[in-house]
Amino acid sequence: MATTIIAGHFELQEEVAEAVDRLVAQGYSRDGICAFYANPAGQHSVYPIGGDRDKSPGAKETSEGMVVGASGGAVLGGIVGSAGTPVIGPAAPVLGALVGAHIGSLVGSLNSTKEKNEDEEGGENEVPVRKSGMMVAVSLRDDVQEESLVALLKSVSASRIERSHGTIVNGDWQDFDPLSAPEYVDGKVLAAFP
Numbered sequence: 138m139a140t141t142i143i144a145g146h147f148e149l150q151e152e153v154a155e156a157v158d159r160l161v162a163q164g165y166s167r168d169g170i171c172a173f174y175a176n177p178a179g180q181h182s183v184y185p186i187g188g189d190r191d192k193s194p195g196a197k198e199t200s201e202g203m204v205v206g207a208s209g210g211a212v213l214g215g216i217v218g219s220a221g222t223p224v225i226g227p228a229a230p231v232l233g234a235l236v237g238a239h240i241g242s243l244v245g246s247l248n249s250t251k252e253k254n255e256d257e258e259g260g261e262n263e264v265p266v267r268k269s270g271m272m273v274a275v276s277l278r279d280d281v282q283e284e285s286l287v288a289l290l291k292s293v294s295a296s297r298i299e300r301s302h303g304t305i306v307n308g309d310w311q312d313f314d315p316l317s318a319p320e321y322v323d324g325k326v327l328a329a330f331p
Contacts, residue, residue: 142303142310143286143322144274145295146175156273156293163289169276171310177269202249203242210241267319268297274313276305287322298322 147153153172161167211234218233225232273295275286283300290298299319303312 139302139304139312141277141283142274142301142305143277143283143290144272144299144301145290146268146297147271147273147295149294150271152294153271153273156290156295159289159293160273160275165275165286168307169278169305171274171305171308171313173272173274173310173313175267175269175272175315178266199246199249202245202247204245206241206243206245206248207238208241210237210239210244211235213237213241267299267315267317274301274305274310276303283322 145156147156157167157170157172160170214237215230215234217237218230221229221233273290275290277283277286287298297319299321301317301320303310305311
């Protein structure tokens with residue numbers, strides 16, 4: 138059963154151990170506490186060849202750029218290649234068009250790639266990421282506990298305390314999504330790659 142989860146980031150392993158001990162001492166169930174390490178962005182191996190996404194958020198328009206570049210490059214390459222017909226023969230315009238299409242597709246796709254945090258329609262290029270590091274997550278059975286839990290985590294050196302929803306069973310956050318945008322309890326969401 139999904140519940141509210143409050144999680145804090147810690148710098149030292151000793152702080153993680155102290156936080157878990159204090160939480161248990163305050164009556165939180167050990168089965169509802171999860172201590173783990175959140176990998177850096179891009180290192181969650183979501184795909185068999187590694188990585189977190191099949192396409193970079195800034196590369197969503199590269200397919201269109203590649204087609205436009207290949208078309209323009211093929212035409213230009215065919216024209217340039219036709220000048221080589223007396224030397225190479227009738228294959229010169231075809232070879233010129235192929236080379237031009239290849240170079241044009243590369244240039245077109247590179248020109249369509251967005252820079253980090255560059256404005257675009259929909260804002261997909263601005264992807265908030267969870268910073269890597271050790272985390273302690275606690276499943277709340279009662280939302281009234283949230284304030285006291287946040288205060289307790291702060292008292293044991295937690296930083297970047299976030300709120301989420303999910304299921305912790307036997308100390309394992311079963312549905313943790315490392316790619317989800319963190320929702321910090323202070324209301325701030327950090328920009329991508331600060």
